[in-house]
Amino acid sequence: MPVEPEAEAADPMTHLLGLLACHAAVAALRLGVFDALAEGPAAPEELAARTGAAREPLCALLDALVESGYLALEDGRYAERPAGAGLRGHWGEVLPLWTALAAGPWEGLAEAVGSGVPDGTFYSWLDDRPEVRRRFHRLQEGMAAGLAEAITLPGGTRSLLDVGGGSGTFSRVFCARSPELRATVVDLPSVVAEAGFDGPVTGRGADLGRPGAITERGQDVVLLCNVLHGFTSVRARALVAEAAAALRTGGTLLILESDPAPDAPAERAFQRFFDLNLWHTQGGRLHPSSELAGWAVEAGCTVRLTDLPDHPAHLLLTAVRL
Numbered sequence: 001m002p003v004e005p006e007a008e009a010a011d012p013m014t015h016l017l018g019l020l021a022c023h024a025a026v027a028a029l030r031l032g033v034f035d036a037l038a039e040g041p042a043a044p045e046e047l048a049a050r051t052g053a054a055r056e057p058l059c060a061l062l063d064a065l066v067e068s069g070y071l072a073l074e075d076g077r078y079a080e081r082p083a084g085a086g087l088r089g090h091w092g093e094v095l096p097l098w099t100a101l102a103a104g105p106w107e108g109l110a111e112a113v114g115s116g117v118p119d120g121t122f123y124s125w126l127d128d129r130p131e132v133r134r135r136f137h138r139l140q141e142g143m144a145a146g147l148a149e150a151i152t153l154p155g156g157t158r159s160l161l162d163v164g165g166g167s168g169t170f171s172r173v174f175c176a177r178s179p180e181l182r183a184t185v186v187d188l189p190s191v192v193a194e195a196g197f198d199g200p201v202t203g204r205g206a207d208l209g210r211p212g213a214i215t216e217r218g219q220d221v222v223l224l225c226n227v228l229h230g231f232t233s234v235r236a237r238a239l240v241a242e243a244a245a246a247l248r249t250g251g252t253l254l255i256l257e258s259d260p261a262p263d264a265p266a267e268r269a270f271q272r273f274f275d276l277n278l279w280h281t282q283g284g285r286l287h288p289s290s291e292l293a294g295w296a297v298e299a300g301c302t303v304r305l306t307d308l309p310d311h312p313a314h315l316l317l318t319a320v321r322l
């Protein structure tokens with residue numbers, strides 16, 4: 001039977017150019033090329049002076065970036081194009097993180113897939129790379145700030161447990177909205193120590209990979225945002241049960257997760273690589289929403305699944321403890 005193609009036929013040259021363009025863009029970003037061009041078009045001599053880079057290889061780098069559409073060259077002066085300007089924002093966090101992952105843990109992908117044993121060292125790998133680690137957390141903070149806008153906590157919520165809450169963006173946004181709300185962020189001890197929580201948000205260091213990591217009880221709301229995908233389905237299922245057990249009767253568990261199959265083709269393609277990366281670097285997976293919902297029902301909750309129109313790559317599951 002003929003096989004229905006699900007994607008465009010692969011073009012290795014396009015993939016190679018994309019890989020090289022990513023590395024070139026990240027190099028230019030680190031040299032400060034895009035910051036220098038934010039002030040307007042510049043001749044190579046000016047860019048060499050502003051970045052401190054050697055003129056000849058800098059020109060080679062700039063020409064490669066012209067070819068890949070990040071820069072334009074007019075009358076001997078380089079100017080940034082929209083993709084170049086984008087590197088001073090969101091994409092300036094995304095590309096360095098993924099090029100570092102591809103050049104680091106992904107080097108061992110064949111051995112891991114071959115043996116069935118993932119590398120699984122993502123967070124200690126991050127701890128050894130402070131610049132990449134900062135980018136990762138800034139990326140999470142940006143994403144969390146956007147997602148928090150799409151979420152309203154149930155009326156009268158006074159206690160929030162933000163499981164795997166990182167630097168506590170959700171907790172801070174929700175506490176800023178409701179002066180009576182108190183939040184606890186549970187995350188890795190190093191992350192909690194660095195976040196320096198104060199005021200209505202407190203932190204507790206714990207290893208969520210270990211059974212019984214969630215010890216809080218009687219919470220109005222428990223939040224699991226972009227956390228379950230970092231764990232195997234066995235541990236993720238147990239974490240849902242632990243999170244539900246931390247709720248008071250009638251309390252709400254909010255699970256925000258990446259949608260494994262969003263509608264947009266580029267987002268859907270990215271999720272396949274994200275899923276592979278999760279398995280390899282964390283031992284996790286993008287768990288299907290039906291599985292997440294089933295785990296919440298098992299944990300004694302009623303469940304509602306909601307799309308987030310402004311965040312098409314995410315799903316929100318609202319589970320109420322019976």
Ligand SMILES: C[S@@+](CC[C@H](N)C(=O)[O-])C[C@H]1O[C@@H](n2cnc3c(N)ncnc32)[C@H](O)[C@@H]1O
Nearest residue numbers: 140144164165166187188206207208209225226
């Ligand atoms: C993708 S981030 C999501 C952060 C936050 N919930 C948000 O949405 O912005 C996953 C979080 O889980 C935490 N985490 C991962 N593995 C953990 C573990 N074994 N124990 C505690 N926290 C962990 C990470 O430190 C990180 O803050």
